[in-house]
Amino acid sequence: MALNNTYDARLVQQETAVGAGVQILVLALLGTAIGMGPAGWVTGLVFAVATWAVLSRALHRSGLRTFGPANRVTLGRATLVGGVTALVADSFVSAPPVSLLVGLTAVALLLDGVDGKVARRTGTSTALGARFDMEVDAFLILVLSVYVSMALGPWVLLIGAMRYAFVAAARVAPWLNAPLPPSTARKTVAAMQGICLLVAGADLLPYAGNFAVALLALALLLWSFGRDVIWLWRESRTTGGTEGTGADTAPAGKRSALELELELELAGR
Known part of the structure; x- marks a missing residue:
């Protein structure tokens, strides 16, 4: 064996x-x-x-x-x-x-x-497969935001960097390590990032159109992340900030909120 x-x-x-x-x-x-x-x-x-x-x-x-x-x-x-x-x-x-x-x-x-x-x-x-899928998506968005930023300005980099900033923030603020509930809106916004950046990068529209498409992507992403952060903060107030840090959730406490979300994403993988 x-x-x-x-x-x-x-x-x-x-x-x-x-x-x-x-x-x-x-x-x-x-x-x-x-x-x-x-x-x-x-x-x-x-x-x-x-x-x-x-x-x-x-x-x-x-x-x-x-x-x-x-x-x-x-x-x-x-x-x-x-x-x-x-x-x-x-x-x-x-x-x-x-x-x-x-x-x-x-x-x-x-x-x-x-x-x-x-x-x-x-x-x-598997959890590994879902994580692999997520990391490939996130890196593609980061690379596309770099490409589009060369034409529209450095503010576009916020689109690609936001997911990584959230993971980094979760290491500083433990309450961000709590799992998020399933959300169709979150999945839709995430899918739209690649599409919007692809449209802006293809340069098929005039400058104003490309700017508007990228700005829409950023606005939706800010709304989605903001909504999740507010939900996590409220949950931390309810649970006393112990979510994801107790013995019953180890080793979950060692993972980021996005990793914990994989358990929920597997249902849609």
């Missing part, structure tokens, strides 16, 4: 290595197609290595014996996000083909709901 477990673990780790290899292949294709410069290459390679390292560590800690079809879809999306990241980094030196960047982003966004459906149909929903 121990030998089988070791063999399964090696197979799972091999899949992450294959993912890194595919990422490098995508970079090679992009580099050949557009003559990508050093900035794009370095950023893309760093993304590939970081994704492989973080995912391998998470798989080792989770003890999963199979990578699963849903995680393969998410890994494919991560590969596309890596390509987008390389193109955005390269855009600081030379303007990338907008159609290529938009195409990769659009496919990544369209596949966002596929991994969840695959997980439910195959009965392979």
Whole structure:
């Protein structure tokens, strides 16, 4: 049995290595197609290595014996996000083909709901898979906000940075570690961020239109986060600020509110 477990673990780790290899292949294709410069290459390679390292560590800690079809879809999306990241980094030196960047982003966004459906149909929903899915989404939004900010201004970076700021704040304010109730509005707002940034980045609208679309995305995100923070604060007043820190919730107390929310998100993954 121990030998089988070791063999399964090696197979799972091999899949992450294959993912890194595919990422490098995508970079090679992009580099050949557009003559990508050093900035794009370095950023893309760093993304590939970081994704492989973080995912391998998470798989080792989770003890999963199979990578699963849903995680393969998410890994494919991560590969596309890596390509987008390389193109955005390269855009600081030379303007990338907008159609290529938009195409990769659009496919990544369209596949966002596929991994969840695959997980439910195959009965392979896991906390790791949901977290992987969430991190890929969050990083894509961050990269897109960087790209759009070059045309509309640094304020757009608030869209991509807000989720990470919330996680950082949860380390300082323990009451933010409480789990949030399910919310269709929250999911809708989150999905709209990628769409709005894609529209603004595609530059199909005049400057005022792109500005309005990005501003709408930020306004909705501020409303969604603000509503959740207020709810969490009220809950902390009710529970005396002990939510997520008691012995009955450990190790939940060591996780962020977004990680705790995964338990609720799994129902929709």
